[in-house]
Amino acid sequence: MTDRYGIVGHPVAHSLSPAMHNAAFRALGIEASYEVIDLEPEGFEEGFRALAERGFRGVNVTVPHKESVLSLVDELDPVAKAIGAVNTITFEPLGIAGTNTDADGLARSLEEASVSLAGSKVVVLGAGGAARAAVYGVGIRGSERVTVLARNPAQSEALASSLTAALPCAVEHGSLDEHAKDAFADADLVIQATSATLDRSGDAVVFACSLPFDALPESAVVCDLVYRPRETAVLKAAAARGLRTVDGLGMLLHQATLAFERWTGKVAPIDVMRHALETAL
Numbered sequence: 018m019t020d021r022y023g024i025v026g027h028p029v030a031h032s033l034s035p036a037m038h039n040a041a042f043r044a045l046g047i048e049a050s051y052e053v054i055d056l057e058p059e060g061f062e063e064g065f066r067a068l069a070e071r072g073f074r075g076v077n078v079t080v081p082h083k084e085s086v087l088s089l090v091d092e093l094d095p096v097a098k099a100i101g102a103v104n105t106i107t108f109e110p111l112g113i114a115g116t117n118t119d120a121d122g123l124a125r126s127l128e129e130a131s132v133s134l135a136g137s138k139v140v141v142l143g144a145g146g147a148a149r150a151a152v153y154g155v156g157i158r159g160s161e162r163v164t165v166l167a168r169n170p171a172q173s174e175a176l177a178s179s180l181t182a183a184l185p186c187a188v189e190h191g192s193l194d195e196h197a198k199d200a201f202a203d204a205d206l207v208i209q210a211t212s213a214t215l216d217r218s219g220d221a222v223v224f225a226c227s228l229p230f231d232a233l234p235e236s237a238v239v240c241d242l243v244y245r246p247r248e249t250a251v252l253k254a255a256a257a258r259g260l261r262t263v264d265g266l267g268m269l270l271h272q273a274t275l276a277f278e279r280w281t282g283k284v285a286p287i288d289v290m291r292h293a294l295e296t297a298l
């Protein structure tokens with residue numbers, strides 16, 4: 018029987034994950050399929066619990082279910098626990114296992130772009146789920162200090178205080194408006210983790226123009242987790258100031274390669290998955 022995998026979300030039709038995983042299955046000769054599974058929040062638990070019986074061996078979980086699925090998992094790994102969200106589920110004989118590959122996916126993407134995290138000072142913009150994964154991902158890999166900035170300072174404070182105990186580095190917080198200039202002054206890396214630079218946001222250019230790129234050291238790197246568009250207004254503005262940039266496609270690719278490896282026990286065909294992703298975008 019063909020093993021089934023998929024991505025659970027709502028809406029989820031435009032997900033790029035099927036292209037990556039199906040290309041990887043084909044390349045390795047694995048008889049499996051990866052499907053989109055649209056589950057509305059209402060009735061999510063019932064729909065999710067039925068997946069194993071329907072032949073699914075594993076699923077990715079995306080918006081809006083990454084947090085609500087936590088309570089349905091029997092075995093939660095420490096990364097998912099610290100981040101407070103699950104993006105990869107494995108249906109095992111003894112129960113449902115959940116992990117989060119977003120943080121490691123970001124770390125792999127930065128490593129691939131030769132961005133060194135050891136001793137680094139990182140600024141993360143935003144206080145949503147992607148920001149949480151980013152703070153954890155860089156904080157656990159040797160950053161000396163991570164500063165979380167959000168337009169609502171209460172949110173950056175809450176994020177920082179909830180992750181401090183799980184991380185060996187300093188986690189600071191502040192207001193995007195008031196503290197960006199100071200935080201940028203000695204930053205090695207800025208990670209844009211808000212949704213302000215998405216295609217559909219008319220404010221993307223205004224948001225990019227509000228960031229004090231001139232305050233950054235010349236050697237700083239700017240990464241945007243948003244990958245639609247691939248070159249966001251923030252990346253354009255950073256590049257225009259001569260700064261090195263990393264787009265969000267690498268994180269998307271590597272959260273998928275890590276999930277693939279977890280499910281199949283095989284080394285993911287990264288180049289095949291990257292090509293499928295770039296073609297589907």
Ligand code: NDP
Nearest residue numbers: 143144145146147148168210211212213242243265268269
């Ligand atoms: P959330 O909705 O959880 O959080 C969005 C954050 O962006 C909030 O802190 C929100 O602040 C902030 N924000 C939105 N607009 C603005 C603005 N104009 N100025 C300042 N802050 C703003 O989303 P996620 O954290 O899940 O995702 C954020 C982005 O990251 C998404 O657009 C997604 O595409 C991308 N992403 C990429 C991944 C990858 O693999 N590359 C993985 C996951 C996400 P407030 O609460 O005040 O509205």
